[in-house]
Amino acid sequence: MFKLIIFDLDGTLAESKQPMSGDIATLLAKLLNVTKVAIASGGALPQFIKQVVGGLPRHSHLENLYLLPTSGAALYEFIGDDWNKVYEERLTEKEAKMIESTMLEVAKESGAVDFSEPSWGERVEYRGGEITFSALGQKAPIAEKKSWDLDHSKRRILQEKIAARLPEFSVRIGGSTSIDVSKKGIDKAYGVHKLCERLGIKESQALYIGDELEKYGNDEVIYKIDVATCAVESPSDTARAIKSLLSKY
Numbered sequence: 001m002f003k004l005i006i007f008d009l010d011g012t013l014a015e016s017k018q019p020m021s022g023d024i025a026t027l028l029a030k031l032l033n034v035t036k037v038a039i040a041s042g043g044a045l046p047q048f049i050k051q052v053v054g055g056l057p058r059h060s061h062l063e064n065l066y067l068l069p070t071s072g073a074a075l076y077e078f079i080g081d082d083w084n085k086v087y088e089e090r091l092t093e094k095e096a097k098m099i100e101s102t103m104l105e106v107a108k109e110s111g112a113v114d115f116s117e118p119s120w121g122e123r124v125e126y127r128g129g130e131i132t133f134s135a136l137g138q139k140a141p142i143a144e145k146k147s148w149d150l151d152h153s154k155r156r157i158l159q160e161k162i163a164a165r166l167p168e169f170s171v172r173i174g175g176s177t178s179i180d181v182s183k184k185g186i187d188k189a190y191g192v193h194k195l196c197e198r199l200g201i202k203e204s205q206a207l208y209i210g211d212e213l214e215k216y217g218n219d220e221v222i223y224k225i226d227v228a229t230c231a232v233e234s235p236s237d238t239a240r241a242i243k244s245l246l247s248k249y
């Protein structure tokens with residue numbers, strides 16, 4: 001039985017940027033009754049509240065829930081009746097501006113992004129601990145995003161070229177169209193490591209569930225630490241995994 005279960009968000013608990021289904025919300029609440037749960041994703045805290053917390057049943061055990069927004073650059077825990085920041089590895093505004101201009105330059109030069117087409121919302125978002133470049137814009141429809149880079153090749157080009165120009169930062173593939181930049185060494189593995197430390201739980205007593213654990217996927221970094229892993233393909237697959245876990249507690 002795991003003492004901590006960590007979930008990726010997009011593609012795992014919910015479709016990209018969408019709220020969780022009622023089914024997943026109910027299962028997650030049941031899991032919170034029996035163990036500690038964390039959620040790690042590239043979005044900022046308000047996105048977690050919208051997609052996850054807002055959908056949980058009333059009286060869910062939020063004191064057992066931990067949020068790792070901006071890919072682990074920040075950690076929040078629920079104390080009293082609010083989310084309290086445990087840490088945040090913030091990028092300065094100066095760093096943010098430099099990262100943003102580098103991302104846009106590389107995207108233009110590489111030809112990976114079609115700037116003749118208007119984007120759905122802003123392409124670059126400053127999230128405190130992380131800067132995210134979304135090739136089609138922050139508000140692009142899911143279907144457009146899913147079909148944009150099926151083989152990861154465009155994101156790999158962007159990631160490699162941005163990383164080459166920003167050696168002092170961590171540069172990762174984020175979602176299906178995005179690249180995330182944070183301080184060096186800050187990623188989901190860092191966040192989960194810090195959380196285990198805070199809770200006094202060995203990494204081997206924790207389980208990470210994600211839809212992109214394969215090579216170049218945005219959950220792959222988790223292999224840097226000692227947690228157990230469970231690969232899923234969709235939120236309905238995750239629902240099955242949670243049911244199977246619940247039967248063991």
Ligand SMILES: [Mg+2]
Binds near residue numbers: 011012
């Ligand atoms: Mg995912």
